[in-house]
Amino acid sequence: MCTPLSPRCALSARLKAMTEPLRRPQWLSDNADAIERVARYLRNRPSTPLCDACLAKALTFSITDVRVSVRRLVATGRCEEGLWWCADCATKASVTVAFSA
């Protein structure tokens, strides 16, 4: 008989949880669109350093989406990242600025 307190039952519940299809975290979903939106937003405000929080707020993205997009843009040489004062919230933080084309 399987009771909720039985250790065997707890184990089978754990195994069941482990074998359930993993939910894809949102930031792993195809975020090419998110990257483009971040790039466009930064391009429209050249020489304006913006922190992740302000980018996330402006674009209604999660911080994680912003981080992932910014990292991709920096890696592909489309914008620059550094520790500076954010133009929006005036907090010294990791900010991103688009290269002036």
Ligand SMILES: [Zn+2]
């Ligand atoms: Zn900010």
